[in-house]
Amino acid sequence: MSERLLLKVGGSVVTEKGMQGVASPGAIAAIASEIAAYSGGSLCLVHGAGSFGHPEAKRYGLAAGADRTNREGIALTHEAVCRLNQMMVEALRGAGADAVGIHPLGCSWARAGRLVSLETRPLQHLMDMGIIPVLHGDVVMDEVQGACIVSGDQIVSFLGERLAFTRVGLATDVPGVLSAGGEVIEEIPADISPEVFAGGSRNTDVTGGMAGKVRELQQLASLGLPSDIFHLSRISDFLHGRPHGGTRVVGRMNYG
Amino acid sequence: MSERLLLKVGGSVVTEKGMQGVASPGAIAAIASEIAAYSGGSLCLVHGAGSFGHPEAKRYGLAAGADRTNREGIALTHEAVCRLNQMMVEALRGAGADAVGIHPLGCSWARAGRLVSLETRPLQHLMDMGIIPVLHGDVVMDEVQGACIVSGDQIVSFLGERLAFTRVGLATDVPGVLSAGGEVIEEIPADISPEVFAGGSRNTDVTGGMAGKVRELQQLASLGLPSDIFHLSRISDFLHGRPHGGTRVVGRMNYG
Numbered sequence: 235m236s237e238r239l240l241l242k243v244g245g246s247v248v249t250e251k252g253m254q255g256v257a258s259p260g261a262i263a264a265i266a267s268e269i270a271a272y273s274g275g276s277l278c279l280v281h282g283a284g285s286f287g288h289p290e291a292k293r294y295g296l297a298a299g300a301d302r303t304n305r306e307g308i309a310l311t312h313e314a315v316c317r318l319n320q321m322m323v324e325a326l327r328g329a330g331a332d333a334v335g336i337h338p339l340g341c342s343w344a345r346a347g348r349l350v351s352l353e354t355r356p357l358q359h360l361m362d363m364g365i366i367p368v369l370h371g372d373v374v375m376d377e378v379q380g381a382c383i384v385s386g387d388q389i390v391s392f393l394g395e396r397l398a399f400t401r402v403g404l405a406t407d408v409p410g411v412l413s414a415g416g417e418v419i420e421e422i423p424a425d426i427s428p429e430v431f432a433g434g435s436r437n438t439d440v441t442g443g444m445a446g447k448v449r450e451l452q453q454l455a456s457l458g459l460p461s462d463i464f465h466l467s468r469i470s471d472f473l474h475g476r477p478h479g480g481t482r483v484v485g486r487m488n489y490g
Numbered sequence: 491m492s493e494r495l496l497l498k499v500g501g502s503v504v505t506e507k508g509m510q511g512v513a514s515p516g517a518i519a520a521i522a523s524e525i526a527a528y529s530g531g532s533l534c535l536v537h538g539a540g541s542f543g544h545p546e547a548k549r550y551g552l553a554a555g556a557d558r559t560n561r562e563g564i565a566l567t568h569e570a571v572c573r574l575n576q577m578m579v580e581a582l583r584g585a586g587a588d589a590v591g592i593h594p595l596g597c598s599w600a601r602a603g604r605l606v607s608l609e610t611r612p613l614q615h616l617m618d619m620g621i622i623p624v625l626h627g628d629v630v631m632d633e634v635q636g637a638c639i640v641s642g643d644q645i646v647s648f649l650g651e652r653l654a655f656t657r658v659g660l661a662t663d664v665p666g667v668l669s670a671g672g673e674v675i676e677e678i679p680a681d682i683s684p685e686v687f688a689g690g691s692r693n694t695d696v697t698g699g700m701a702g703k704v705r706e707l708q709q710l711a712s713l714g715l716p717s718d719i720f721h722l723s724r725i726s727d728f729l730h731g732r733p734h735g736g737t738r739v740v741g742r743m744n745y746g
Contacts, residue, residue, distance in 0.1 A: 300619070301619065302619055305588060305619045305620060305621055306588055308588075308590065308616075308621060309583065309588055309589065309590045309621065312590055332561060332562055332564075332565055333565065334565045334568055334569075334595065336595070336596040339590065340593055340597040341596040341597035342609070342612075343609065343611045351609070353596065353597050353599065353607070353609055355599045355631065355633075356595060356599060359636070360564075363557065363558055363561045364558055365561055365565065374612075375611065375612040375615040377611075380615070380619065
């Protein structure tokens with residue numbers, strides 16, 4: 235059976251998160267060539283916004299909603315993340331993978347900051363043809379609060395629930411979820427509060443950092459789909475199903 | 491009551507249709523400044539692909555469908571029309587209108603070449619906030635044939651049926667639908683075959699030219715929403731509800 239993978243790369247690994255709108259071309263190129271070299275099945279890619287979009291979203295307070303007074307933040311935030319998305323798609327196509335960018339703003343709908351709808355049929359169809367859909371954290375129109383920020387992690391959780399993926403992986407700028415002592419936690423069950431895990435991402439962002447990431451994955455794990463968090467340098471290991479030295483979020487504690 | 495307008499600008503008026511991937515910056519800037527000057531209500535804009543996308547779509551035979559043998563045409567066609575869309579959005583924003591690009595590939599779904607779904611909630615919400623959604627003819631994934639080409643005209647017909655527009659207008663490179671004698675036909679009823687109208691667009695395209703345009707509008711008119719076809723130079727007249735010297739597609743012949 236061929237694999238169907240959902241891979242997310244953190245915004246902090248593809249951008250210089252301290253510097254607004256600055257990409258990490260080296261990281262993007264490396265990720266693209268590892269993905270292009272994978273031929274074991276179909277793939278959907280999601281990336282975070284990193285330094286593209288977060289500054290605009292913060293400045294206009296979009297996480298709390300939007301109306302006519304701060305609406306100009308919507309287009310500015312969306313355009314910023316779309317620029318990053320275009321770089322990712324171009325890098326993939328340059329490396330020999332077939333890929334198209336898909337922007338959540340146009341194809342999804344939220345309620346009080348949570349996705350309630352995202353058109354998955356084109357994604358499924360693209361993957362079936364061997365084309366990689368590349369989604370990203372984005373500003374999304376919201377039934378309750380006008381607009382909201384939907385993180386790449388929330389998109390992973392949403393898609394993981396609805397498309398039949400065989401494995402889900404998140405590449406980050408750390409080797410996995412770290413304990414207060416700085417060691418990789420090998421396994422996190424779905425029923426433990428993510429706040430107990432200290433540290434993680436070097437920068438905070440509007441979408442919750444490592445605790446937010448784990449919370450999204452715990453939701454997936456509770457539905458029966460475990461996932462892996464690992465360092466950027468281990469993407470190829472994840473794609474090919476090899477040990478990646480990171481953290482696995484599972485449905486319940488493995489007491490074996 | 492404030493107006494809610496659906497305006498489509500033909501691919502042939504915003505691009506040099508004989509020359510692949512060449513935009514008409516003057517036409518784009520003129521359209522953008524006329525739209526930015528309009529303050530009578532909300533607006534949704536759709537544009538055709540013109541010389542962006544049509545050549546790629548033809549080369550890969552996408553109108554007849556797609557599978558793994560011609561799938562690379564999907565990303566190439568989509569990227570081409572997205573480039574044109576970005577120019578339109580940038581021109582609008584540069585002229586002072588708030589606008590975002592919305593790409594049908596990600597947010598819609600077709601069956602045998604006809605749209606069966608397109609996420610309209612974000613469009614409605616954006617318009618309510620005073621932001622112009624800018625859609626375009628695109629390659630769309632298709633349940634029956636893998637992929638298909640959905641024209642801007644088909645998008646107009648689809649949106650016209652589902653969102654509560656007060657008026658629908660199509661700006662073209664001719665003054666309206668022309669008779670064999672070259673005169674503007676003032677009124678076309680929904681129940682007359684569009685093939686009876688000669689001429690029209692100077693260039694044929696994969697989406698049916700003027701006859702295809704009229705057919706889409708007749709569908710709308712039969713549902714109670716008349717529409718107007720007029721020359722590019724009359725956009726401002728249309729927006730402000732003034733006579734535009736073009737053709738009106740109506741539900742049934744006006745024998746008055």
